[in-house]
Structures are given as structure tokens and as C-alpha cells.
Amino acid sequence: MTGGFAGFRFGIAELAILGLLFPAECEDLPVWSVEDRAIFRRAADLVARKGGDLFVPPGDGQDALAEAQWEANARASGWWPFTWVKTGPDGDCIRQVHDLTLPLLWGTEWLLVELERRRFTYADPAIRAASDLIRHAKARLDVLREHEGGFVNDVPDLRDVCERLSDTLQGRCPVLMAWPVLEPEPV
Template identity: 80%
Template sequence: MSGGFVGSRLGIAELAILGLLFPAECDDLPSWSVEERAIFRRAADLVAQKGDDLLVPPGAGWDALAEAQWEAHVREPGWWPLTWMMTGPDGACCGQVHDLTLPLLWGTEWLLVELERRRFAYADPAIRAASNLIRQAKARLNVLREREGGVVNDVPDLRDACAALSDALQGRCPVLMAWPRLEPAPA
């Protein structure tokens, strides 16, 4: 395994990785255990490898994100809703997808705390963009929770808000994400 730096924009996958590495702590729920954090770390690895458009494995399939979603569900039912996406040329097919809104929200909240800790003023574009993304992510989650998950095709997307945050951060300070590069096992 080796490491690498990649210069890129912050998007859904990158913010979800931050959220999976730093899951939100709630006053009315116990702290995440070491085992739960290890599950979230494996989920972050999966997002780092595959990006933000991830289908749930079919049938009885189980991947690291499904395991992380289950841990969140055990803690608070409905906290991380199950979602599907209409696919195909005419939308006739339906596939279950991993919606990353909750970990994206956690990652953005963590990033906002870090920006505030560095004494960025509320008027700073990065603070405003992060606050706006948090509002939009919460609104998206509320819709998904009201529907008890469901199809995400008609739920507002967060890509524009992520792009605005990325632009604001690039104008304010560099953001570097280092991730171990997994090398294939020798044959």
C-alpha cells in the first residue's frame, strides 16, 4: 500500500468520506464504538474506490456501505434511509442505491466546525457555502425520511451546493485529502 495526493474538487464522495471518518455524535445517543468506527472506515474506503454513484449489491449482497447504513439504522431507525433509483432508457428499471446524503451531512458539519475553529468569519464565503450545503442536505434527508427512503430521482441533488463549497474553499484555503492507495495483491 502506498499513499498519494490528489488535487480535486470536493464533491459528494469526498464529503461523505469525511463524514464516514468523523460520524456525527448526538447528545441523546451513545458515542460510536471502535467497532462501529471501523465499519465506517471500511465504508469510506469503498467510497474512495468507487465514487458517489454506488449500487447496493443485488440479492442478499452486503458491502461496507450497507454495513455502515445498518449500524446507523440500529442506532436510530430511519436515520439513513434506504433509496432506489429509476434506471434504463425509459426509467423502467429500479436499482437500490447507496444515498450518501447522511455521511455528506456529517462531513460538511465536521468541515464547518474546522472552519469555525480557524476563526473564519460567518461572512466568509466558505462558511456560508458550508452552511447552505448543510441546509440542503437536511432538507433532502427530511424528504427521504418522510418517504421512508424511496426513489431519489426527483429529490433535489446536492452537486451544485458541493461545487459552491468547493469553489469557496479553493478561494480561501487549500484542501488536501490523502488516502492510502491500495495496490493489487501479487499474482
């Protein structure tokens, strides 16, 4: 397996990947097991391959993100809400979609800890931007949890807040992420 380095902008998918690789530990919940972390790693691989806007497979299909979502919700019911998106020209059709707010929150919390470990102060724009994104992600999750999931079309989007964090980080420090180069699977 080979690896690659790339400088890039942080968006929803990239922060969700970080969150799936470093899921939050909660004092009132058991520690993630090796099996749990393997599930989250497969979900991170899926997001790395496909990006942040992923539909849930129809019918009884289950992908790595669905498996990760079930694992998270087995610990705390409704922790990672199930969501849908309105589609079609008039928004009269719906499809279930993977909402990445929870893993994005985990990834941003991990990033914030790393920034603080490097002695960034609260006055630093990167710390403020990460804290702002955490606040927006928690507010989005609160709305989704209150409605037991629901339509993501009806809740505030996080793209602009992610862009502000990415802009701030680009101006403050290099952003690199190593990820294994994926070989095509034999047919």
C-alpha cells in the first residue's frame, strides 16, 4: 500500500473522516472497542472514496456508514440521527441520506484539542473558528435529535462554517492529511 500527501481545504467530508478515525469518548459511555473502531475506519474509507453527500443504500442495503451509525446509536439512542433529503424538481420525493454532522463534530473536537496542544490560544483565529464550527454542529444536531432525524433540507447547513475554519487554518498552518492510496479492486 502506498500513501499520498495533499494540502487541501477542510470540508464536511474531511472533518467527518477525522471524526470517524477519532470518535469522541464520553464519560458515561463505554470506550470504543477495536471492533467499533474498525467499523468507523471502514466508514471513513467510504467517505474518503465517495465524498460527503452519500445516500443510504435503498431497501435492506447497508454500507459502512450505516453500520457506523447503528454502532453509535447502540450506545446512545438517537446519538447519530437518521435523516432524509427532499429530491426531485418540486421536492416531492425523499431519500435517506447519511448526515455527517456527528462525525464532523467529533473531528472538529479532535482538531481543536490538537490546536490547543500546539499552544494556540483562544484568541487565535483557528481556535475561534473551530469553536464556532463545534457550536454550529451541536446546534444542528440538537435540531435533528429534537425532530428524531428529519429532513436535512430544513436545518442550517455547515458548509460556510467549514469554509471559514479551512480559510483560517490555511492562513495559520499547513493542513496535510495522509491517506492510503486505494487500489482498484479486481473484477
